Amino acid sequence: MLTAVADGVFVRQSEFCRSNAVVVVGDDGVLLVDPGVHAHELQALARELSELGLRVAAGFSTHPHWDHLLWHEMLGSAPRYGTSRCVATARLRRSDAQAKAARLAEGVRLDLLGEIIDVPMRTDCIAWNGPPARILEHQGHAPGHAALLVSGVLVAGDMLSDVEIPLLDLNGTADPIRDYLAALDMFHEIARDVRVVIPGHGAVGTADQLLNRIDQDRAYVTALNLAQERDDARIEPSAGYGSDWLPGEHQRQLLYAQQRAGLRPSD
Template identity: 30%
Template sequence: MHSIHPIPAFADNYIWLIRFGDRRAAVVDPGDAEPVLHTLQQQGLELAAVLITHHHWDHINGLELLRDHHSDIPVYGPAGEQIAGLTDTCSEGDCITLDGLRLKVLDVPGHTAGHIAFFGHGALFSGDTLFGAGCGRLLGGTATQLYESLNKISRLPISTYNYCAHEYTLANLDFAQAVEPGNSDIRQRCAAEQRKRDQGQPTLPATLELELATNPFLRCDQEAVIVSAENFAGKHLDGPDKVFKALRHWKDTFG
């Protein structure tokens, strides 16, 4: 048995803690070591592994201090990026087993050129690729890569829970409403996620089923999304990949 819990960091990051039984745990994308060490001590947990999705500082800056305290732990991360402190590099097709928890590695470039995700047991640790109602910016990868990565994720079971690394959901839903003002699922999600934030709760994780209904970047084949993207671009967009590129550019300039 395992359970997954958020460790808040910085202004809007989540470091995900994966617990194995009563004593052992792994963390995903520890940009800050201090809240991780505090949580491990508070809950009486031994750190068994670290998982890294990409090289940005707010996902890796805690590595050095964590390894100072736990020098023998494996640190899994993307083969396509230079990250100090990795012990095991991973790419598409690799599998990681942690105390019975088996996670497949997916290549999901776009936000960065070498971004990976970890998938298994109904959970996706997507880093900055798929956000709640949004997706990552292009900071090293291409729009085509990110579009294809999101398509790959969209083919996972719809019951999959997405554990991404940032609390961006409400801002992303503002954009989603601008793209699809007639989408009742988006309106309902806005209200539900606002209630969570008002109570100090995270909006994450969310199921892939919910993302497919409310995330414009996963809905580039829907007529309402196409019309809005074409209105923004001021021209006909030939195919969902072009719609995606227009949406990504629109979001970069939104609000």
């Protein structure tokens, strides 16, 4: 169900990994960010929009991971956008993303996955008929990752989650830890303009919670930078969310950091 989080901004959470789709109402349709995962959820979203008399004017993928690249024909054929680097990476890794979607997403059209083009820009905002949606591009988590700042809402993509630890891009990136810390610094700089934060996965947060999440994520990544273990409630056995995969991701990142620091032999 769509829930209003600010004037003209709605969120809808999927069953899959608490993924958040975001709807921004414009003058002649909505901007739909990261629509969701399972086909029945995308269909339900399409129905809800239609009941509200809204059509999709444009789509946007925050980053080139498979669960942010899906679409359904009921959402229409509006152009779908990403940053240039996101588009290029989505193309490059399309078959891998399709394989993941085939395994994890029920009933989705694999041919519609990742059909995105370079986002048209007006200065640093998306060129569309709606409230200014500022693009905050960084390279933390994935290449060409863009958060959007629109109507006081920070649409964060896969950052600033209450349930997921920072997940670095370890796919051959030169310095994923530096990239991640740079992204957190950028969020800190614009934090005073934010009233609500929507992570790609997890709970919507307030301005205060945004600052707490930046601090929590910075502490985690700073510890990694020093190749140190650090307690984080999101990977405790009691965390509930992601207990079958997040601790493994943490161990993978810690191993990377320890190898980088020369504390363990590289593969």
